[in-house]
Amino acid sequence: MEALLSTAGLLVILAIVLGLIIFLYFIPVGLWITAFFSGVRLRLVRDLVGMRLRKVPPHLIVRPLITAYKAGLELSPPQLEAHYLAGGHVQNVVRALISADKANIDLTFERAAAIDLAGRDVFEAVQVSVNPKVIETPPVTAMAKDGIQVRAIARVTVRANIDRLVGGAGEETILARVGEGIVTTIGSADSHKAVLENPDSISKVVLSKGLDSGTAFEILSIDIADVDVGENIGAKLQADQAEADLKIARAKAEERRAAAVAREQEMRAAVQEQRARVVAAEAEIPLAIAEAFRKGNLGVMDYYNLRNIQADTRMRDALGGGETPPSGQE
Incomplete structure (x- = not known):
């Protein structure tokens, strides 16, 4: 009897522990207490248990909600939960909203969520909008009108344009447009010396082209970091042309020589043919003389x-x- 009672008591304890574990899993009381004392009012069953049933980790919603509340932002659990279910990064969006709010940047939750779902790092975009960053172009090589190559490296200072983050082109487009502008500016210069003397003319011309149109950035400045002289392409092209002309002249001379040799061989064949005819004619002379003797004509x-x-x-x-x-x- 005592053994049965002890076994029953053990089963009861196990059932209580198991029930407590299930209860704490579905109802994160500790997280609810943290939110409560942080000023965030959550309904224990409808909010926290509902998140579990919708397979949304409560801590990924509650902790960013507490952070936003402490920063003075009014966000609701359904907003964050919907963004999470859509595949977004809730913590990143909340950090971006807090940074934008402190920097007096007009950024709503809907726009931040759209930027995040578009695949861009919205928090980094806000940081770049507050603190512009510098991107450096690879060495851009172009040729001035005098045939001298010029290599230039530019540093482009850009600031994120929050309004064009969705659908705007990225850094690759900025670098490509700046490189194209550098090539065009150097190519229009009369001499490479003019480019070396005034490298800032490149940045002024390129900056005036409005290269940030349709991109997610705003170009603040374009600075030429380095300018080097490359090869003399004009002289190289002239040397290549001279070499090509020489090959053509040699080919024509060889053609004329072959024609002369052919004509010479034809002349020799004609002379040999004439000689053969003369020899054949001379061979008939003795026969003619003998015939003349027989006929009495000689x-x-x-x-x-x-x-x-x-x-x-x-x-x-x-x-x-x-x-x-x-x-x-x-």
Whole structure:
């Protein structure tokens, strides 16, 4: 009997402990007490238990609510809970609202929640709006009209524009526009010396273009941090052009040489053909002479006169440097 009573008492204690754990889980009394003494009035069942049932961690709503109340902001639990359920960062939004309120920046909870849900860090945006930041462009290379490269690095001081944070372009657009403005300004300069003498002219021209239009920032200043002279692109282009002209001239000369060689070979072939014809014609002379002897058209004296003429011709050719005909033609 005593064993049954002890077992029953143990079960009762376990049931009480388990019930207490479940009660404290669904009803965070400690958090409710903290909120109560902080001045935030919460309904224990409807607010805190309702958050548990909606799977919203109460401390992520109550603690930012207490912070906002102490900073003098009027926020309600449903507002913060709705923002959390939408995937927002409640603590970040509350910190941004407090910073904006202290800096006299007109920022409502709805706008801050929209900025946060848009994927931007609303607290950082408020900080940048209060304390502008400097972003540095990568080295921008451009060429002046005299063909000399100029490299410039600019530091852009920007301030966040709260009204354009939703839908406005980011830092990448600012850097791209500033780089384009630097290239245009350097390219319009008559000489690279003018750019080196007055680097502030670049910032003045670029700043006057209104590059922050449609972005989430307001450009306060553009300062040229460094200006260096690069390569002589004009001279390099001229050298490349001269090299290209030289290659073209060489190609044309090679073409003319090949044509001359072809013509020479054609002439040699024509000369050889003529020589072959002469040799063939000369080979027929003895046959013609013999035929003339047989027919009686050529006498012995005529033949000797012909031989004398041939000998005289060979002698004249030898004296004049000409070629002697083959002995077989005599």
